[in-house]
Every structure is written in structure tokens, then in C-alpha cells.
Amino acid sequence: MDSKKQPHEVLDSIRQQKLDAGLQPFKLVKYFSFSSLGVILIFTLFLSWIISNHARRVMLEQSEEYSLLLAENINQQVFRRFVLPAVVRYGGIALSNPEQFENLDRIVRGVIQGLKIDSVTIYDSRVNIISYSTVADLVGKKDVGGVEYKKSLEGEANSKFIYSGSVFSLLSVTPAVSCQLRTYIPFRQVRDEGESGGVVMGVIEIVKDLSKEYANIINLQARIILVSAAVMAVLFLVLRTIVSRAGKIMEAKALERLKLEETLNQTERLAHLGTMVATVSHEIKSPLGIVRSTAEILEKRIQKVAPGNEHLARIIVDEAMRLNRIVVEFLDFARPQKMHLEKGNINEIAEKVLAFINPMLKEQQIVLTTDLALDLPAIAIDRDQLYRALLNILLNAVQAMEGGGSLRITTQYQDDKRRIAILIRDSGAGMTEEKAAQIFEPFFTDKNKGTGLGLAITRNIIESHGGEILVESMPQEGTCFTICLPAG
16 A cells, blocks of 8 residues: 555645644643633532531531530539449449449439430449440440540540541442541549549440431532532533634634635745746747748748648648747736726627537537526626636536537526526536646646646636636536626
């Protein structure tokens, strides 16, 4: 497979590179816009995490303060209402005695009644065993107290915050939300003035369920995330719409600028080329006229001196005339003639051209069909120039049907666009889309003879009238040229 690129592919590649280079600043803005949106979203999620953590910490601190106060109250009530009376009545504390246990349980439950406390547990100070608990199954269990129990035995009140679940718990992806606060304080003797003594008699544990409060914090975090995501989604859609529209506008502007640059470059090249062609053609035209005149004189003399050989001089005359036509064509392209506009009818010019090429059509067995509109308004045209433009197109059509075919010419007035259209359709060999895009370029030709300026001159003539010329063609399906001229 040939890896070499065709010229048009190289040209398209260069144009695409220039277009991409022109859009590069906008692409950077687009990139930074979407990146900034992503950064804002990440920051919002991080902020929601900070808010939820802060709310959780505040909830812990408030609940811990409340539990410590409650524990102190229980300490006071149990010591005054249970320990002292039990020592006086029974001579000591023995919770294995059902009567003492019931008295302690009644006092504790009276203190925590209506306070949303899950359990109150009292540990023995001598052995890590639960001496009392509002949860009957825990009484008598050993080695349940952990680090917090040991800290309390040393006189330090402390708390433990146990929680599980997250925002994903709302989607049933992770375990359900739960939160529990366990507060431990040393159970001390109470002096007459109400202050705690130095002797630690045990450890009081208060368990409080904060699952509802923690669930509210999770819901707050979820709402922050959802609102942020919704706002980001709306901003994303709005930004995407703006960027998409701006991208199309920028691309259209860049493409328009690129085409304008190409047009200006081509115009500049053609201007230089036209100057060179005009200079060379002018220099050739005068000597060529002398050669032709001399050959005509030579032809007459040969007829007298050497009859039968005058065809040699005729060849010189014919070639000189052919070269003269080429030179004239070069000059017409390099220095287009000034338009002499006057009111005229398009149909009259079309009929005149058809009358001229009719013998050629019969010779090549080409069937001509005409559909000339009768309601065409007279418009400002240069008859000679427009005649030449139509002739160039018709000659190309004839040359495309060497083995015969059909030729159709249509004229019509397009009232909605206020213009006259001339359609010239042939059944010739047709051409590819790539070739159709190049046929109006100067010096483009796929024929063995000709300058490739005929259609370029034709386009100049049509555009000088303020019109446009279009071509539609498919290989083996013929070609259609459409000339549109303003009618007002």
C-alpha cells in the first residue's frame, strides 16, 4: 500500500493544522473552564465532609458534657441515697442481696427516667466485673471494661464515640447508620459539701444512643452533596452549551479567516501570475502577427512559384492563428475586460450561442433540448462577455460527449431569490468531486490541448455580473452547470 499522501490530502492536512492552531487558545479556555468546574465539585465534596465532621464533633462534645453531668448526678444520688443508707443498715455493700440491688436499680432508673439513656453500668474497682447494670444480662460479666475502665480507675473521666455508616448507607451500599456514646467516670465518695472524694469505689459507664442525631448529620451531608451535584450539573450543562456554541462560532470564524487568507494568497499569486502572463503575451503577440502576415504573403508567392506546396505556408498561418487565440486568452485572464452593461434578455444570448454550436451538435449526434422561460425580465448584462461565458461551458459539454449524448439548457426566473438561473446539463462522462472542485482554477485541465483558462475566465465574467456559477457532477452520470445572475 502506498504510504505517500496525495497533494490534496497534504493540503487538507495543512489547512486542518492551521485551523487547530487558530482554535488552540479557545481549547485552552475550554479545558480550564471544565477543569475549574471539576475542582469546584471536588472542593464542594471536601467542604461537605468538613461540615459533617464538624457537626459530628460538636454533637460529641455536647453529648459528652451532658453525659458527664449526668454521671456526676448519678454518682451523687447513688452514694447519698444508696451507699450511705446501705452501710448504716446492712453494715456494707452487697449487691448480691436482692434487696440492695433493687434499691440501687430503683435509684438509678429514677435518675435517668425520661433522659434517653440506653444503659447505666457500674464496675467494681477491685475486679474488672460488672456489679450493676440496667441491662440485666450484663450483670456479673468479667473483663468487659477496656482502656476507658482503666483510665477511670486512675481518676480520669473519658468518653468513647462508636459509630458506623456513611452517606452510602442511604443507598443501602454500606451498613446502616448507628452511633453510640459511652462515658466513663470514676465512682467516688461524696463529701458533705457535695464535692467528690479521692477514693475511687468503682466506675460508672453511661451509654447513650446518638444514631438519630448522627443520621441527621449524614442526611445533611447527603443534601449538601446532592445540591452541589445538581448545581454543578446545571453549571456543566450551561457551560457546555455556551462552550459548544462558542466553539462553533470560533471554528466558523477561524475557517472563514483561513479561507480569506487562502483567497488573498491565491489572489496575490494570480496577480503576480497575471502580470507575468500579460507581459509575456504582449511580447509574443506582436512578433506572432508579423509571422502570420509573412506566412500569408509567402503562401501567395508559393502558389505562383511552386504550386502544390502552398499548404506548408498555410500550416504556419493556422498555427500562428492558434497561438494568437491562446495569447488572447492569456491576456483576457490577466487583464479582464471592463464590463459594458446594458439591459438585455438572457434567452436571446442563449439562442445565439446554440445557433453557433448547432452544426457541431449535429456532427457529434448530440440531442439538444431547450426549456427557455418566457417570463424572464431584462437585466443588466455585457452581451459579448456573457456570450463568451455560455460558449465556454457549452464547448466543454460538447467535448465531454464525443460519442454523442444529450444536452439540455434551461432558463428560469426564481422570484423568491430575485435572480435568473441558467442550467446547462449534459450526459457526458462526468467527473469526480475532487475534479469538480478544481475546474475553475486557472490552468487546470485534463485535456491534451487547451490552456485551462476557459472556465476560470467564465467564472470571472459571471462574478463580474454579480452572479455565481455552480457545478454538480458524478462520474458516468453527466454534469450540470448552474449560472445565477441577479435580476434586480
